[in-house]
Amino acid sequence: MKVLVPVKRVIDYNVKVRVRTDGSGVDLANVKMSMNPFDEIAVEEALRLRESGIASEIIAVSVGVRKAQLVLRTALAMGADRAIHIVTGDDPHVDVEPLAVAKILHRIVQQEQPGLVLMGKQAIDNDLNATGQMLAGLMACGQATFASELRVDDGQATATREVDGGLQVVQLTLPCVVTVDLRMNEPRYPSLPNIRKARRKPFAVHGPEDLGVDISPRLNILHTVEPPARKAGEILSTVDDLVAKLRDEAEVI
């Protein structure tokens, strides 16, 4: 069984985001970029499925700017077998929308026929939490979102989902889409020999037009601003002071 793992290049989760003062967006020039943390977990889970003999081949795919090839190299260095890069230009400030990404992924699914698509539950830049669900809709297949545990056997995937009330276990017929939450696993670091090996792995590059997908946006971004800042509070020296403040000043107890 092939496993398709979409990965996105995003601002590193440790970087403090700077919003441009002219309202045009977040400054991504000269900022550390990395693989979306949820996607790393998806890659790791795919590797474990291959190590346990369930997956035969892992294909990492990224839709994004030319430099997104670096996150594909990371996926290959972690152990993915080959990569497909759909290049969407050079400007990191242009975020291809989940609908367009899902359409591109759908085309790749039609070509590659994976048994499973494993992907992050959300990208930490646009926080949309949508691409996996959209892809599953286009594929007309089952979906398990926000999964923290996954078992695949006999043409079925059983996933434990982290939901508002606790956990929900669902079973899906393959092929299906599973989006992963943070607790699924601890992703490995690529080893030096594997980084070297990754350079020789197959790496295909296409444009969205090669797949016949129109990626023009459906949402116009009118402006982007900083959220209102909280004003600095005060440091109190005793629990008594705290109780007094909560009672008399804030009136919350």
Place this chain on the structure above:
Amino acid sequence: MAVLLVAELNGSSLATDLTAKTICAARQLGSVTALCASEGCEEAAEEAGRLDGVDKVLVASDGRYGHQLAEPTAELIVALSSEFEHIVGPASTSAQNILPRVAALLDVMMISDITAVIDDNTFERPIYAGNAIQTVQSIDHHKVITVRTASYDAVGEGTPAPVVAIEPVADPGSSSWVEDRVAASDRPELTSARAVVSGGRGVGSHDDFELIEKLADKLGAAVGASRAAVDSGFAPNDWQVGQTGKVVAPDLYVAIGISGAIQHLAGMKDSKIIVAINKDGEAPIFQVADYGLVADLFTAVPELIDKLD
């Protein structure tokens, strides 16, 4: 313009607070028809109909909707979509599972987690873990939206709206429910509580997390946790507050042994009053706290519990 509101259901009962907050946003967009899709949810439908701003309720009470699985529920919503320009639900794990699938089937973009309605097509939503607020304008024929409920007040009760039963549609059958693992609790729910007390890695163990729970009970608060506390097994996953957990905005948020990473702040920085108890005076949580106590939580929290009597 007509709005289809996907009511939030826990099994067969209405999640009243989440639904009522979502209506507060939805009614700015037009006349609201609420959809209750579950099994045995007739009573929930009546209750939804009593919420102010709901003009009509559609109830699809059928086994295939009993666990709010995305595949059959999305088919149902798509079948109803021709009469509505907006399809709106809360940014809960349930609606966030279903609605992007609906959007793809309608060939429109998903608009997740809105915090403000500017006009019929224009919305504000946080991005980058709430470090920026984006205003987006949709050019699609349908707007499929989830609402950040922490940004809205719950509507009250109004004149009861008519409830109409509708037929289920074919279930694609690509998924099935196995089990729910849900711990029952007498405490208020995180997303609707007036006060929240959260513990982080600093609490140190599952057993010591009882201290957080004791303080919460004293305050009549819900219990929250940082990701590190959940990952370490101190607290269950549904207590997590943050970018990947729940977003809360209570009157009082008490962060104990939590450093204040941006991903945690993303879930609580709109709280009215924030209290931080942390032994490290440099912890970033103090930058957003109204009241800070630089102290060891194992002495400060028991003392606080005592003095709240």
